[in-house]
Amino acid sequence: MQITPTPLKGLFQIEPDVFGDARGKFVEIFRESRYDAAGIDKPFVQDNFSWSVRGTLRGLHYQLARPQGKLVMVVKGTVFDVAVDIRQGSPTFGQWYGVELSDSNMRQLYIPPGFAHGFCVLSEDAGFLYKCTDVYSPPDERGILWNDPALAIAWPVKTPLLSAKDQAYKCLADMRTELPRYESR
Incomplete structure (x- = not known):
């Protein structure tokens, strides 16, 4: 395994x-x-699985008071997965990282607490597995608009299938009072 x-x-x-x-x-x-040795040392306390059809975009999601770290991978199909640093004070605040995850490359991404996360489905359908470092907390759920022009994420879909909630999120600049703080440790 290479981390x-x-x-x-x-x-x-x-x-x-x-x-x-x-x-x-x-x-x-x-x-x-193996994850501890790489510095991914939080315990995982909840596993989630989602199934989505081609063109679905889920995100950009995060939790505020109970932030979740996520270890994600695709068990069927292909997605473009994105993590955005939304930690106020971080030297990489507002920057994103995207990677293709698929059942053929079996790649994983560890997204630490304090990042927003989203993905879009590139294959006919996709099975997506998440290991989370905290439980889902509905009152803490937040999101950033998937196509925020300031983030300029290079999504490979132009007109994704979105939930009503994901369509209604605000841009990062409008969320300043509801963002996690960066801890430089």
């Missing part, structure tokens, strides 16, 4: 070892000691 830091502090791209033969493939998707 690589991205240009955004705390955000890691993970390339698990994939073992394949005529029967299919096997991949270890989580071993606590």
